[in-house]
Structures are given as structure tokens and as C-alpha cells.
Amino acid sequence: MSRYLVTRLLLLSFLTLSVTERVEAVHAETSAARGRCSPSANSTLSAFVAKAIPAHVDDVQVCGVAAAPTKHLPARDGSGPHHLTSVWAPIGRGRRLLIAIFTNDDLDGIVVAKRGENVSALGQAFLMWPQEGPFVAGLHDTHCATHIGAADGWIRVNDRLWPMTPCSQGR
Secondary structure, eight states, X not given: OOHXXXXXXHXXXXXXXXHHHHXXXXXXXXHSOOTTOOGGGGHHHHXXXXXXXXXXXXXXXXXXXXXXXXXXXXXXXXXXXXXXXXXXXXXXXTEEEEXXXXXXXXXXXXXXXXXXXXXXXXXXXXXXXXXXXXXXEEEEOXXXXXXXXXXXXXXXXXXXXXXXXXXXXXO
């Protein structure tokens, strides 16, 4: 089963953010320290979304503030357990995008963020479908590269970095 399909299936198993979580996320985003993330850091993501590129794009960085606590997504169809962190990513002029960051427990480790924590990641971006919830785009492959052409991905929550084991060089 392709990673694309696995990610889609995992997302469909996730219940969208409740109204309360959305309101709390707005409060967390406005009250959190945003000094470590700027719209320029999300420029590739912003361009990707604006162009509505239907393919997956490697080496896209996302940064922002966790919109809600990370959700556990149980193993499904042999994909192994994952976690979903929703992030408000600033893109300039007071605008922001709600991005779903999927982490693979087996490859990244268990990544958990609390609402309002600073989150940044590098991975493979893809557009989300309206029926998949409130997210504009998703990011996965935030672990050591598993396919040719991709950089080693990573995710940072405040000062915690995953994967915790350095990636091998020369893939």
C-alpha cells in the first residue's frame, strides 16, 4: 500500500478538531511566543498551497504553533501507529494555514506536542481534501529519508528533536 494511501486512511480515521479545540487553538496561537517561526520559513509551503500542486513535494519546511494536543492514530492496514500534530503555520499579512503533520512512531519515535508549543518540521507535503477535515495541507516523512531524492526529515517540538537517532549518511 502506498504511503499516500496510508496517510489518507490515517487521516480519515482522525476525528476533526472540535469547535472548542479550534477556539482554544486560536487563543494558543495568538498568545504563544512566535519568535522562532516566520512566514519566510513557510514560503515553500505557502507557494505549494497557492499553486495547488496535486503531487507530493519533498523537502518542505513547516513551522508554527500546535493548534491542539497531538492525537494518536492507531495502526491501520499494516501502516503502524502514527501521531497527528495540527499546526497553525504563519504565511504573512496576518494569514496562517492549518497543517496536519503526521509522524510515524516506528521511524520518528513518539512525537507529542501540547497546544501552543512551537513546532517545526521538514518532510514531504501534500494537499488535503476538504472532506479530510480542516487542514489545507499535510506533511509526512518527517524521519530519515526512505526514498531517493528526499532529504532526511525531522520534527522539533520546542527544544525536542525527532528522530532522536541521527540519520545515516550516503543514502
